[in-house]
Amino acid sequence: MNARQATARTAPDARGGAIPTHARDNAAGPSAAVPPTIEVRGLSKTYRSKREGTVLALDDISFTVEEGEFVCIVGPSGCGKSTLLKILAGIVAHSVGTVAVRGKPPSDAQNRLGLVFQAPVLLPWRTVLQNTLLPAQVLGLDPKAAEARAHDLLRMVGLEQFASSYPNELSGGMQQRCSITRALLHDPSILLMDEPFGALDAMTRDTMNLELQRIWRESGKTIFLITHSIPEAVFLADRVLVMSARPGRIVEEIKVDLPRPRDLDTMSEPAFAEAVRHIRGLFGIGGKERPHVD
């Protein structure tokens, strides 16, 4: 146990995390300029629906996410945020434009990213440990090393003592933490999160946000997170992309310069309030003209 932790700590990591990571491996090559981790250019998505005919879900979306960056996307429900995330995950095909994840199409077998849904999506017949180990089995990783890593991750999120519990024995917050350990197990350099804490109560949600910030700082991952909570986006992100209602367009990109690590007091700082107010203004909430968005 001690030996393993010691070797883990020797891994050179700028943020000094206990979990070893190869997140910066592809940045090490001196030859080429570092491409953005996620690059989306002129992406549109249309789909056919029986009732409405051809529907334009996403319209001419362009943005990049740099390596190690924490980017949040906010938008009203039904604006195509989730579709965008599924396109990045290689689950759904896009219609027009180019999408590159680490320089390759998202469906490329090398792009094994970590995905966290709004629901924990744990397999009920597997224990917490077995659920965490799922990616290792799918990807054929060394079982011994994977198990050691799973225990490290479970310790990191405070689930170590529940390793042999089944999901239905855990609270919603604990289940969601387990789904995060699963997303991190195969050490993906990118974490895609679709309203990961949307189903949790306000207090658990605050705690989970702090937790996620810590995980991000310790692991150096690139995180792309969808939310419909503006304060949550501002609290977590380096950059917030604001999306319009359907068809989804990126209306504005806001850089959040609040110092890290942020804590709950950050939310009462004027700069925080200013950023939140600014984004709300984009949706017309709090203004006089268009009081409804959702």
Place this chain on the structure above:
Amino acid sequence: MSTDVKASADTPPPADTLPARAPFSIAGLIDRHLGVLSFIILMLALEFGLRYFRVPDYVLPPPSQIFTALVRGFAPPFLSPSQYYVNIATTLTEALLSFVLGSAFGIFAGAMVVEFKGVRRLALPYVIGLQSVPKVALAPLFVVWFGFGIESKVLLGVLLTFFPLLINTAAGLSSVERDRIELMASLKAKRWTTFRMVKFPSALPYVFAGLEMAAVYSILGAVVGEFVGGNSGLGVLILSRNAALDIAGSLAALVILAVMGIALQRAVAFARGRLLFWAPVHDRLDADS
């Protein structure tokens, strides 16, 4: 964030808040053993009612005679074709073989139909066509084609158990949560890996509902097959006892069939409890509240 509110809230309540054990009462005793008690009362009522009204034995014999017939059937010579042992062995073999083979084919076919569009287009019309045929009506044909041995009975049983498994497996595989499949897609999992690790386990509650039906149908297939033509088995025994107007013997064989059916269903339920400990128990009648 190493402790959780729920974890501490989930500790068992202190002992003094547990409900006190109800004091001994006749009403409580009756309530708990209502099933057994009503059975005893029913048997006694039948026994004396049938004797009192002088119902002839060749119409409906009293329970005591059925019991005597049961005891006589289990007495030596053990290997005689008129005793129960050989006949139970035949019917049980037929039923178990149909159950295993029919279920296996049904699960396989259900998976193929869901996983491969081509198979679905090709096979579904036949499946629907065959399913609307009352399968037991095929029993006489099967005896002509496959003879008086156990083959014709097993095939009839396979045909009966195949469909519930096909339908249930297909329904189960089609209703797997989308998120679970997308999770595997995000890992770029191979199709077979997704099927094996996520889709099939998710469909198991449906599969087991099919297996419970198949347990009943497999015995039905065996007995109907034996009625139509056979040398041995409880169905044959029922026919020969009927012909001899030995209704008690006939009903005794029926009791054995009932016990066999219950045993097979219990075995499936036991396996389900072991494998599907994670699935919510939906309104089961035998779930004690």
